[in-house]
Amino acid sequence: MAYKVTVDDSCVGCGACQGAHDDIFKLEGDKAEPVKAKFDNVPEGLEDICPVGAIKVEKV
Numbered sequence: 324m325a326y327k328v329t330v331d332d333s334c335v336g337c338g339a340c341q342g343a344h345d346d347i348f349k350l351e352g353d354k355a356e357p358v359k360a361k362f363d364n365v366p367e368g369l370e371d372i373c374p375v376g377a378i379k380v381e382k383v
Contacts, residue, residue: 326367327383328360334377343372 328347334357340348341358347365348358357377370378 324367325364325383326380327363328365328369329379329381330357330360331377331379332357333375334358334373335375337374339374340369340372340378344369 336350336358338350338358341350347361347369349361351357351359363383365380367380370376370380372378
């Protein structure tokens with residue numbers, strides 16, 4: 324099953340997701356910018372690592 328990840332504007336750039344999954348997430352520029360996913364097809368459950376709930380994972 325495929326899952327798509329998005330990061331919304333509530334991202335504070337804390338780096339928790341990158342610290343947990345640097346194979347999937349990376350911070351662009353400084354911490355004022357939202358984190359980016361390196362690719363769309365990700366494992367289920369990644370939204371649980373974000374302290375502000377900015378990560379959304381949905382089935383595609």
